Amino acid sequence: MSSCRKMLVAKGLSKTFLQGRGAVHAVSGVDMEIAGGERVCIHGPSGAGKSTFLDMLGALSKPSSGTVVFKGKELYGMSDRARSIVRNKNFGFVFQFYHLLPELDVVENVMLPGLISGRGRTRDVRARARDLIERVGMGHRLKHRPSRLSGGESQRVAIARALINSPDMLFCDEPTGNLDSAMSEAIYSLLLDISREKNMSVLVVSHRETTPGFFHAGYAMKDGILSEKES
Numbered sequence: 001m002s003s004c005r006k007m008l009v010a011k012g013l014s015k016t017f018l019q020g021r022g023a024v025h026a027v028s029g030v031d032m033e034i035a036g037g038e039r040v041c042i043h044g045p046s047g048a049g050k051s052t053f054l055d056m057l058g059a060l061s062k063p064s065s066g067t068v069v070f071k072g073k074e075l076y077g078m079s080d081r082a083r084s085i086v087r088n089k090n091f092g093f094v095f096q097f098y099h100l101l102p103e104l105d106v107v108e109n110v111m112l113p114g115l116i117s118g119r120g121r122t123r124d125v126r127a128r129a130r131d132l133i134e135r136v137g138m139g140h141r142l143k144h145r146p147s148r149l150s151g152g153e154s155q156r157v158a159i160a161r162a163l164i165n166s167p168d169m170l171f172c173d174e175p176t177g178n179l180d181s182a183m184s185e186a187i188y189s190l191l192l193d194i195s196r197e198k199n200m201s202v203l204v205v206s207h208r209e210t211t212p213g214f215f216h217a218g219y220a221m222k223d224g225i226l227s228e229k230e231s
């Protein structure tokens with residue numbers, strides 16, 4: 001019954017990497033559900049499987065077993081093309097290591113997913129990109145290439161890029177790991193506004209994110225296994 005309301009449902013999600021003769025069980029049999037507008041965090045130590053799990057939920061990496069259902073559709077049951085459309089139009093992703101394109105400047109990096117989506121004219125995408133860049137406090141660096149940005153600045157540009165298509169689901173991998181506490185607070189306040197305004201769900205994985213009032217639910221991940229967080 002309640003699963004109808006759920007935006008994203010992971011069942012029995014596992015990922016095993018083959019390494020030489022052995023195997024690394026990075027994620028083992030994880031179940032999780034996220035509702036529309038829900039904000040969830042997963043804490044866990046380095047190597048716990050957080051990024052691997054996020055990549056599978058975000059349609060970036062095929063699970064070894066298990067399913068991910070987004071708005072009633074199995075992500076890894078659809079064609080590669082259909083899956084990449086979901087990734088572009090419905091998902092926003094803030095990567096642990098940013099993945100900005102080095103040959104594009106700040107505005108172009110933020111615009112790119114908006115141009116790919118084919119939603120709206122270039123002029124409108126540019127205006128939206130500039131607005132988001134302002135909102136993450138990077139308005140003074142519009143023409144910079146990523147190699148000229150600090151780690152925290154790159155992170156903020158990556159956050160603006162993840163928001164350009166007004167995603168239903170925002171996936172964040174250590175989104176404020178390189179920000180000071182004031183900037184980190186400002187970013188969470190921006191994400192909170194957008195989440196409320198647009199009913200955007202947010203999933204953050206992190207070593208130690210503590211943001212009072214932001215998250216509805218928290219989980220812990222260790223050795224690839226997810227558990228409800230003791231509060």
Ligand SMILES: Nc1ncnc2c1ncn2[C@@H]1O[C@H](COP(=O)(O)OP(=O)(O)OP(=O)(O)O)[C@@H](O)[C@H]1O
Binds near residue numbers: 026
């Ligand atoms: N492509 C791969 N091939 C083999 N092993 C991998 C691969 N990717 C990840 N792993 C292993 O899977 C485990 C989980 O890695 P993952 O990157 O998901 O951890 P994490 O929780 O995100 O860690 P961190 O907090 O350091 O980012 C680690 O032991 C890692 O070495």
Ligand SMILES: [Mg+2]
Binds near residue numbers: 050051052096173
């Ligand atoms: Mg990681």
